[in-house]
Amino acid sequence: MKLFDVYPIQPIAIVKAKGSYVWDENGQQYLDMYGGHAVISIGHTHPHYVKRITDQLNKVGFYSNSIRIPLQEELAEKLGRISGKPDYQLFLCNSGAEANENALKLASFFNGRSKIISFSRSFHGRTSLAVAVTDNPAIVAPVNRNDQVIFLPFNDEQALEACFDSMGGEISSVIIEGIQGVGGIHEASDTFLQKIRSLCTSHNALFIADSVQCGYGRTGQFFSHDHAGVQADIYTMAKGMGNGFPVAAILIAPHIRPKHGMLGTTFGGNHLACAAALAVLEVIEAENLLENAAQVGTYIRESLRDMPQIQQVRGRGLMIGFEVSPELKDLRKNLLSGSRVFTGEAKPNVIRLLPSLALRKKEADEFLESVREQIQLLAPSLNNVH
DSSP states (O other), X not given: OOOOOOSOOOSOOEEEEEBTEEEETTOXXXXXXXXXXXXXXXXXXXXXXXXXXXXXXXXXXXXXXXXOOHHHHHHHHHHHHHHTOTTSEEEEESSHHHHHHHHHHHHHHHHSOOEEEEETTOOOOSSHHHHHTSSOGGGOOGGGOOTTEEEEOTTOHHHHHHHHHHHGGGEEEEEEESEETTTTSEEOOHHHXXXXXXXXXXXXXXXEEEOTTTOTXXXXXXXXXXXXXXXXXXXXXXXXXXXXXXXXEEEEOTTSOOOTTSSOOSSTTOHHHHHHHHHHHHHHHHTTHHHHHHHHHHHHHHHHHTOTTOEEEEEETTEEEEEOOGGGTTHHHHHHHHHOEEOEEETTTEEEEOOOTTOOHHHHHHHHHHHHHHHHHHOGGGGGOO
């Protein structure tokens, strides 16, 4: 049997990882500035994380949500406190797409409506409803097309107001990433998020803050939407929540009431997933990783902006994107092959950085020096640009 060939794969097999570094089967070390799509939040194989999961596995790894799981209650308390949302409710699931599916479904249950507003360049997942609200026709199968979804221009307050003016009574929810990841590290403006909040409130629609990639401390605040001073009705999260263990969740505002059977999951909130998620929060708190993400991220962005060859540096904290010119189209490829640095991309010409929130300044300097070296090798004439 062969693997279903849907991923463009680098010919590298990672066999060991620690902190912000990984090693391949030949013993070659790489600096990880991508964290497996923003998944590695506290660093690879953090000793507290490994011990928390190992200890739990030696007790019980899984039982169903038909019984009380005290670890879920412990996670809810800690997550509510650290996120600044202690009065919210927690529903645990397994992936970002599943979190967004449940959020959109819950909104429709809440107000009995079916229209959803999403935005240009958005990415919300690959399952049925999550992909329907994703602005990428190439990954939307015919069976996933949904005429209930309205796509509006990102950060366009007038278009948003006009949509609510014409069909506000039909809109169930608005879903938005605080910073678009796959879309190229584009940040929703504070005023745009505030406008979403006010319009949702006045029309009894729900504001869904997709924090799957841009949340969990990555921007220096727990949720990137927090920078705008707004409270969403539902926050979705995954990726950094488990540092590699599959775990996801939605935080649900107190005015949204549950009932038995409304949502459900087999594996969500299992013992091992909760142990992993608790370990992540414990390390984030003990090591002040939100502050570290803010400080090291600012340092990287300012350093990149000082390079005249780099264009349009965007982002907050350790969610960073920068555009490269045609002369530097191979920069990402050469960072990997020449400098042994993993980065990400967003089409057509954005390099994305999503490293561990525990990234140290010396590792940031290592990355920045690699960028300078590869620019010099690719396009030495650009070094004369000022």
